[in-house]
Amino acid sequence: MNKEYIENPKTKGSGIICAIPQTGRCPNGCEDCFFQSGRSYLEPLKDHLPNMPRIMDADNRIVRVNDGNDSNVERQLVVDLTGIYHNRFYNTAIPKDLGGFPGPVVLTLNPGKMTDKSFHRLKEIPLNLMFVRFRANMWNRELGGQAVQYYTSRKVPVVMTFMAYYRLKVPKAYQDSYVYRKRTLNSYWAITSKSWYDIMYPYRFEPYVYSCGHVEGELGNTKCMRCGNCLREYFATRERMSGHE
Secondary structure (H helix, E strand, O other), X not given: OOOOOOOOOOOOOOOEEEEEOOOOOOOOOOOOOOOOOOOXXXXXXXXHOOEOOOHHHHOOOEEXXXXXXXXXXXXXXXXXXXXXXXOEEEEEOXXXXXXXXXXXXXXXXXXXXXXXXXXXXXXXXXXXXXXXXXXXXXXXXXXXXXXXHHHHOOOOOXXXXXXXXXXXXXXXXXXXXXXXXXXXXXXXXXXXXXXXXXXXXHHOOOOOEEEOOOEOOOOOEOOOOOOOHHHHHHHHXXXXXXXXX
């Protein structure tokens, strides 16, 4: 808590402020995660973690717990240290006792090696599940469709988070759908606006499916300021948890 806080440039101006209570790299080891790639805004991690905002800076904002690492890693530490924030939600890729978190929680469905092969299917939907996050690319569209069908049929919002690659690992058949461009701080092979639209178009009448970021691709903006997904779903979840829905 004595370290000088560093604000995530992606969430700046959005009403969201981020907190990471742990030290070190995330043991989940998801390839192409910005936090694992050495390109995080907090590098070198050993000098800048934990990264916790002051209570006065979190006032009138929602605290996104674990924009790096995972809230189900050292979970008790995470819960204890973030209890100082009135408005907070937790991020995890580990589907373990989600209902036990003392606030809304976001689950990443297809972390790491699951990305193009499978996704977590929760048998029971906890009241505090804010939304699920699907790591999307051009070659896992069928899997994404299965995830959308599974969760929207249970009235759970699905946020499509578009993968970007700092090494060119895009299959040859899909390389025209990616362009090397700057996102927030760093440059990646990232999806084009046209290909983003091709993925999102089938869900245009689906009220539970959203894209992370207002519009992806070279015509869009990956920053959170014009998105609003987390703000909307955080308060919707709080209403549901309080029985006011």
